[in-house]
Ligand SMILES: [Fe+2]
């Protein structure tokens with residue numbers, strides 16, 4: 040999926056406040072699936088959710104999609120290590136991610152919905168209530184599967200975004 044520069048700038052402008060935050064940067068230290076860190080996973084889910092939202096025939100809050108998806112796995116532990124991991128990680132980590140997200144950022148209802156329900160249908164009663172949350176829930180599953188299978192998920196332009204973010208140049212944009 041190719042994106043225009045304008046689309047990339049909209050994405051960066053919505054995500055930069057989160058990405059430069061030291062607690063978000065902590066997600067670099069944890070592996071999510073395969074060899075993908077939690078920081079990269081959240082960026083990828085955010086990016087593809089945003090790109091899809093632009094192409095679907097529904098009105099959606101794109102800023103909330105970007106932010107909610109970036110925070111959806113903000114639980115800050117390595118779920119592969121028994122000494123750090125929470126029991127039943129798949130069922131409980133959305134709750135920890137939401138608690139962290141609320142602690143460090145102001146969230147709107149859609150962003151809360153995205154984080155809280157992203158593991159549905161595993162978390163049976165946490166059903167997405169918004170189109171935005173349903174979209175992120177689906178994109179997360181596809182990205183997670185690809186990462187687990189070691190199939191590259193980064194589009195060409197996404198590598199450029201990662202470079203901008205990783206070098207700190209993102210802070211100089213917009
Ligand atoms: Fe998750």
Ligand SMILES: [Fe+2]
Pocket residue numbers: 080084111112179183
């Ligand atoms: Fe995820």
